[in-house]
Amino acid sequence: MFESLDASLVDWSRAQFALTAIYHWLFVPLTLGLSFIIAIMETIYVKTGNEEWKRMTKFWMTLFGINFAIGVATGLILEFEFGTNWSNYSWFVGDIFGAPLAIEGILAFFLESTFVAVMFFGWDKVSKKAHLVSTWLVAVGANLSALWILVANAWMQNPVGMVFNPETARNEMVSFWEVLFNEVAVTKFLHTISSGFLLGSMFVVGISAYYLLNNREALLAKRSMLVAGIFGLLSSLLVVYTGDTSARALAKAQPVKFAAFEALYEGTEKAGLVAVGILKESDRKIGEKAVNDFVFRIEIPGFLSVMTGGSSDAFVPGIIDLVNGNAARGLLPVSEKMERGKRARDLLIEYKEARKNNDTQKAETIAALFSDREFNEEYFRYFGYAALNNPEDVIPGVKLAFYTFHVMVMLGFLFILIFFLTLVFLFRGTLQKNKWFLWGALFSILLPYVAGELGWVLAEMGRQPWIIQDLMPVTTAVTQVSTGSVITTFILFAVLFTVLLIAEVSIMIRQIKIGPKH
Secondary structure, three states: OOOOOOHHHHHHHHHHHHHHHHHHHHHHHHHHHHHHHHHHHHHHHHHHOOHHHHHHHHHHHHHHHHHHHHHHHHHHHHHHHHHHOOHHHHHHHHHHHHHHHHHHHHHHHHHHHHHHHHHHHOOOOOOHHHHHHHHHHHHHHHHHHHHHHHHHHHHHHOOOOEEEEOOOOEEEEOOHHHHHOOHHHHHHHHHHHHHHHHHHHHHHHHHHHHHHHOOOOHHHHHHHHHHHHHHHHHHHHHHHHHHHHHHHHHHHHOHHHHHHHOOOOOOEEOOOEEEEEEEOOOOOOOOOOOOOOEEEEEEEOOHHHHHHHOOOOOEEOOHHHHHHOEHHHOEOOHHHHHHHHHHHHHHHHHHHHHHHOOOHHHHHHHHHHHOOHHHHHHOHHHHHHHHOOOHHHHOOOHHHHHHHHHHHHHHHHHHHHHHHHHHHHHHHOOOOOOHHHHHHHHHOOHHHHHHHHHHHHHHHHOOOOEEEOOOEEHHHOOOOOOHHHHHHHHHHHHHHHHHHHHHHHHHHHHHHHHOOOO
16 A cells, blocks of 8 residues: 655654654643643632632733643644645545544634633623633633544554545544544543643642742742642542553553563563563564563562453463464464455555456455455454564564653652642641752652653654554655655754743743732
8 A cells, every 4th residue: 555665754754743742742731730720729719709819810820821822833733744744644544533633623722712812811801700611611622622632643542433445545434432432542531631730730839839939929829739739639649540541441452562661571471560670681582582671670460460451360461472473362473464464455456456447346346345344353454564574563662661651650659749748738837847848849840741741752652663553654654755854844843842942931930930910
């Protein structure tokens, strides 16, 4: 179907998309989390009539607005890149991938952008309750935007609810609800928005700590920390829970990625979960003699089996099982998947030839196969394997996957501790006495950003070589343009996004130093 292109073009196209996505995700999670914190604060203001809560709401709303404007700009560029840099991908699955993105633009973004004007400029123009509703609608709209984007991304990780049309060589949606309620989509959405809630809470706690360290705005800081501390603690617990459910979903949909998380080469029952470890030989070849892959590790016995199979006796396949196959466990070798993928690709080529030669009967017979559930289960589901050169191509960077996953998990538990201590010191009235904690909270603002970026690196790098799991490798998805043009736009975007980031941070810092209006 598709031919692999120049490796440097693929690498630069991936780099450009990664650059845009990484910068975009520096702005999005703060929008997700801070919008709800603002809505909660304004709700308290409307309920109590206390003007101090209104002042707090306006202050955090100003910081939200600075971040919101720049996040929109990077998000638009990110969506355009699917057409400019990944046109083969857009052709192959545009009928499916485009639907949630269209809903995001028409419904969620419209809702968010419409009421954001009322939220910022309607304080003296609409009633308190009308303004409060607008603030909540902005928060809901921001998170609905995330829903549809994550549904689209989750479909790439676990393609469901579609059928392949050989006449157009496109995948077409047959079940919108199957796409929407894709198990990976549900867990990804909940995990992502809860991480945004966590980041927004840490931002508020950290900035409030700055004011306490400088003996400014003590009442505002403590009340803000109370709201953010409670919201953040609940969010951090939800992040851990949804992270666990996400891992379970990935163990089914992307078992090679899951095995790479734990650097698990050889499948086993009673598989232990590596809590902490240092890899010795992280990317050994499948054919090499088995070795101890860790210099050091602390393992929770049997927990990986319990997490994936519900029992310590459950078998967890390793990378070797998934590449070489394991007949006893019903696992096909990648080599067999490659043959089945080639069978599906060859049939598509035959179909095109039959259409060209006006062989209607043969074309209809082949078309019927692509509509047959059994054929799709046996052959078309491995369509992308036809483009692989060897079975080991399905293995992502184990070292990268292992360390990003474990650093992210450790940070997740650290966040629980920070929010817990925030509330303990706050209720004891000793917050300002514990300068070490306030300094720690201030610098911890950066940590959720690190965790969030690592999560996306893990999600996208961990599923390599696939842009669509099992159906399309990255090498066949790229637009055939000159590598030089991609390098040029990469440099332009890098400069533009860096300038935007510096501008946002500078404006944020200036506004924080000015503080809330009296």
